[in-house]
Amino acid sequence: MLNIGLTGSIGMGKSTTAAMFREAGIPVYDADAVVADLYVKGGAAVAPLEAAFPGVTRDGAVDREALRQRVLGDDAAMARLNAIVHPLVGADRGAFFKHAQEAGADMVVLDIPLLFETGGDRNMDAVVVASAPEDQQRARVLARPGWTAERLDDILKRQLHDSEKRKRADFVVDTGQGLDHARAQVAEIIAALRDPARRPQRNNPAT
Structure with missing residues (x-):
């Protein structure tokens, strides 16, 4: 079973691309969605995060904006956050892999926003x-409720630049030319991955 890493900077259409893989019958693991589930009332991350960062929960759930403000610009705080959340996400990912294997999937897509930044690309088969033009990226993000240019710029500073991500990628989906164009690219990527002669060769332990 091939492990396919899917990433992209904020506003680049990564979630839309993930949905296209899912529509094509490829199991998709959404790390952001898993974290969201961990943060809701009764979620496994609520109590340990409140213990580590008192005051970041409200009505039994993690207040994501309050948590963001607590760790913003603080590498030590971010490390504490990751030490709590990453093991919980890892356990859920293990269950996802097991289910996909039992279903006979020949590949899975791992939707991970900070794939390169965390070194996760080393564990991927592709x-x-x-990606999309920068003006489209900014327009998409700033159209979201509560977003400002300052907040966007702060996040972009913490992410590998899109041009570097494109260089490191085995495949790039251009989401700036419409849904049909992106969907055709996804179909072509799936076909290439299923063809041993066209599949990228990476030096990693994934199988």
Whole structure:
């Protein structure tokens, strides 16, 4: 079973691209969605995060904005956050792999926003990057409720630049030319991955 990493900077259409893989019958693991589930009332991350960062929960759930403000610009705080959340996400990912294998999937897509930044690309059989022109990226993000240019710029500073992600990618999905164009690219990527002669060769332990 091939492990396909899907990543892309904020506003680049990564979630839309992930949905296209899912529509094509490829199991997709959404790390952001898993974290969201961990943060809701009763979620496994709520109590340990409140213990580590008192005051970041409200009505039994993690207040994501309050947590963001607590760790913003603080590498030690970010490390504490990751030490709590990453093992919980890892356990859920293990269950996802088991289910996909039992279902006979020949590949899975791991939707991971900070794939390159965390070194996760080393464990992938191929990496797909969702990308779009910068003006489209900014327009998409700033159209979201509560977003400002300052907040966007702060996040972009913490992410590998899109141009570098494109260089490191095995495949790039250009989401700036419409859904049909992106969907055709996804179909072509799946076909290439299923063809041993066209599949990227990476030096990693994934199988």
